[in-house]
Amino acid sequence: MALLLKGGRVIDPKVDLDGIYDVVIRDGVIQEIGSDLSIPKGVTCDCTGRIILPGLFDMHTHLREPGYEYKEDIESGTRAAVKGGFTGIACMPNTHPVADNSSVIDFIKKKAAQSAHCRVYPIGAITKNLEGEDLTEMADMLSAGAVAFSDDGKGIQNAGVMRQAMDYAKMFPATLIAHEEDKSLVGSGCVNEGPISTKLGLPGQPGISETIAAQRDIELCDLTGCRLHVAHVSSYHTVDALRDAKKRGIPVTAEVTPHHLLLTEDDLSTTYDTNLKMNPPLRSKEDRAALIEGLLDGTIDCIASDHAPHAPHEKEREFERAAYGTTGLETSLSLMLTHFVAKGIFGYGTLVEKMSDAPRRALGIDTVTIEKGSCADLTIIDPNYSFIVDTDERESKARNSAFVGWELTGRASDVLIAGYFKMRDGEVVE
Amino acid sequence: MSPLSSKHLLEIEDFNHDDIELVLETARSFAEINERSIKKLPTLRGRTIINLFLEPSTRTRTSFEIASKRLSADAVNMAGSSSSTVKGESLKDTAQTLSAMSCDLAIIRHKFSGAPRILAENMDCHVINGGDGIHQHPTQTLLDLFTIRERFGSIKGKTVGIVGDILHSRVAGSLAPALNSLGARVVFIAPPTMLPARPDILGGEVVYSLDDIVSELDIVYLLRIQAERASKIGVPSLREYSNLYCMDARRAKKLSKNALIMHPGPMNRGVEISSDLADDPRTAVLDQVTSGVAVRMAIMYLMLGGDSNGATA
Numbered sequence A: 001m002a003l004l005l006k007g008g009r010v011i012d013p014k015v016d017l018d019g020i021y022d023v024v025i026r027d028g029v030i031q032e033i034g035s036d037l038s039i040p041k042g043v044t045c046d047c048t049g050r051i052i053l054p055g056l057f058d059m060h061t062h063l064r065e066p067g068y069e070y071k072e073d074i075e076s077g078t079r080a081a082v083k084g085g086f087t088g089i090a091c092m093p094n095t096h097p098v099a100d101n102s103s104v105i106d107f108i109k110k111k112a113a114q115s116a117h118c119r120v121y122p123i124g125a126i127t128k129n130l131e132g133e134d135l136t137e138m139a140d141m142l143s144a145g146a147v148a149f150s151d152d153g154k155g156i157q158n159a160g161v162m163r164q165a166m167d168y169a170k171m172f173p174a175t176l177i178a179h180e181e182d183k184s185l186v187g188s189g190c191v192n193e194g195p196i197s198t199k200l201g202l203p204g205q206p207g208i209s210e211t212i213a214a215q216r217d218i219e220l221c222d223l224t225g226c227r228l229h230v231a232h233v234s235s236y237h238t239v240d241a242l243r244d245a246k247k248r249g250i251p252v253t254a255e256v257t258p259h260h261l262l263l264t265e266d267d268l269s270t271t272y273d274t275n276l277k278m279n280p281p282l283r284s285k286e287d288r289a290a291l292i293e294g295l296l297d298g299t300i301d302c303i304a305s306d307h308a309p310h311a312p313h314e315k316e317r318e319f320e321r322a323a324y325g326t327t328g329l330e331t332s333l334s335l336m337l338t339h340f341v342a343k344g345i346f347g348y349g350t351l352v353e354k355m356s357d358a359p360r361r362a363l364g365i366d367t368v369t370i371e372k373g374s375c376a377d378l379t380i381i382d383p384n385y386s387f388i389v390d391t392d393e394r395e396s397k398a399r400n401s402a403f404v405g406w407e408l409t410g411r412a413s414d415v416l417i418a419g420y421f422k423m424r425d426g427e428v429v430e
Numbered sequence B: 001m002s003p004l005s006s007k008h009l010l011e012i013e014d015f016n017h018d019d020i021e022l023v024l025e026t027a028r029s030f031a032e033i034n035e036r037s038i039k040k041l042p043t044l045r046g047r048t049i050i051n052l053f054l055e056p057s058t059r060t061r062t063s064f065e066i067a068s069k070r071l072s073a074d075a076v077n078m079a080g081s082s083s084s085t086v087k088g089e090s091l092k093d094t095a096q097t098l099s100a101m102s103c104d105l106a107i108i109r110h111k112f113s114g115a116p117r118i119l120a121e122n123m124d125c126h127v128i129n130g131g132d133g134i135h136q137h138p139t140q141t142l143l144d145l146f147t148i149r150e151r152f153g154s155i156k157g158k159t160v161g162i163v164g165d166i167l168h169s170r171v172a173g174s175l176a177p178a179l180n181s182l183g184a185r186v187v188f189i190a191p192p193t194m195l196p197a198r199p200d201i202l203g204g205e206v207v208y209s210l211d212d213i214v215s216e217l218d219i220v221y222l223l224r225i226q227a228e229r230a231s232k233i234g235v236p237s238l239r240e241y242s243n244l245y246c247m248d249a250r251r252a253k254k255l256s257k258n259a260l261i262m263h264p265g266p267m268n269r270g271v272e273i274s275s276d277l278a279d280d281p282r283t284a285v286l287d288q289v290t291s292g293v294a295v296r297m298a299i300m301y302l303m304l305g306g307d308s309n310g311a312t313a
């Protein structure tokens, strides 16, 4: 089985590659990168005008299976991932039952082997049933295929438990992904505390409710030496805390979502649009600016969608009762291409770092490289394709999106995993 | 066509100054009718009004009900306990069901902010917010404005102190911005624990001490303390709250003789207001209740197609 990708702009900053090249893939492995290459038989794919990147990775998604398949399942969620240009994703453990033991991890791996369209890396819970009290069997879950641990959605409220989890996890070593939220400061808060919470009469949560939890975990990270990854940073105080931590050499990484990079609480104005209800909430203009600055100066390592699919009836209700989150797998890349790459805020090299290399490194899994002998996991981008974000044309089961109606330019046109097309010309391959 | 600029009254901001003026003018003529022995008008005969009170409130519901009956509308009550929402039906479903029954106006009281908007988005008829969460209570605001105007003639230039739990008060949530936009000076008088993150957004200054400012106030608006929630809303005890913020005889002495003491009711005597002062001539609590019916008649009447002359015709 041979495949020739002809005339695309191939970019991989890890091996200093950026230019128009032909790429020959044989048996799933990159065999040659060069000019005027040809193959005696096999498939030739014209990539003129396209950008070929190492396969993108989303380290923070919710696939909802097992337990909430009415929202999303491994099949539909990974279809959405491929459509959005990802060759691999990690999925959070807040399923039902919770992925807090090896049999659930095992189930996810088996289900993914049968029905997934891309690579799936399960994340196990840190504490049993996400209750924040008793540690899970991390070793057992790691051998079943878990790659990291997180109590995403809740966060661990008890500092002693977090310390114990970090002490335990560092021996493997395994990364702990922290959903930073000090519940005693959050209360029933469902939007950022500030002008919008005041105006709309919605309970607010201050940005520092995230920072205080993050700062606690940073100190524990320093104490224990366990790898810590801070999920969905939203507040400028947290960016400052992370910057300081990195200066001190503490092994912490962090991610930011496209919605926190592109939206603020002001977008809620007076509409009570539950598509904009997030946890952590959309914050102020100042927070947003700090997130972009943190992303650019390396304080924030990667971009992850926090893909949070929900059924319509869970969003179409009173704001305070509506489910948190937005889908993101199908919009992340296009949002970044439109609002960052096309505007010259950063280039494709940074995009690869933030959406392919850094998330894999944060989880401790191998990065994808475009060089001779590497496994051909590739994302091919059509930078000129324009479309309007529409909830009816989606691969995800869910329709909730904070970006409905946005006009975007640039998308993944093709996705290859181990040399096989998982998406071809914008269509997910069956 | 309704002479009002907005189809719905979801927030006080939906009504511009002309709308507010028109409502208050119209309410005055209804107030006269309410003093007659026969108070009923045929104006809204054949119109159907639904009272959707998903959070219990006898006072507001009764006021709306009397208002609609005096206009001869058919008023249907849907109370929280009997409503289908407790059976798991979503508010959107409820709205669509009611819409299918083609009513003309729905009044909604709900414990979550923004709920009236869901109703308005899913129904063809007019929607009035009868109080939503900790957000707004716009008809209360209009009756308060009416009461103030009846006493002072004008709102502009008056200093209004709103006392108590501003953070959790939908009454303050719509009254403060309305007073502010009509040219009054609004002062929130509360401990920091009872203030929203950005009081300035609502149009008020902040003073912690009632004693410091009471002599400057033309109007003291006392908010109801949810006594059962005292510890959760940021005061150590009702006793301490009342020591700091209760309108009592001692503070009333410093208050101007023409001042107005207001309260949306029901009052906790001895907490927000001392018992003797509740019966002081400066206290307008019963006027507020009376105004409530007239103002709500005016809003319904104007919404469902009346003009300002029709009220007396």
Ligand SMILES: [Zn+2]
Pocket (backbone or CB within 6 Å): A152, A153, A154, A179, A231, A232, A279, A280
């Ligand atoms: Zn989270």
Ligand SMILES: [Zn+2]
Pocket (backbone or CB within 6 Å): A060, A061, A062, A092, A152, A153, A306
């Ligand atoms: Zn999440």
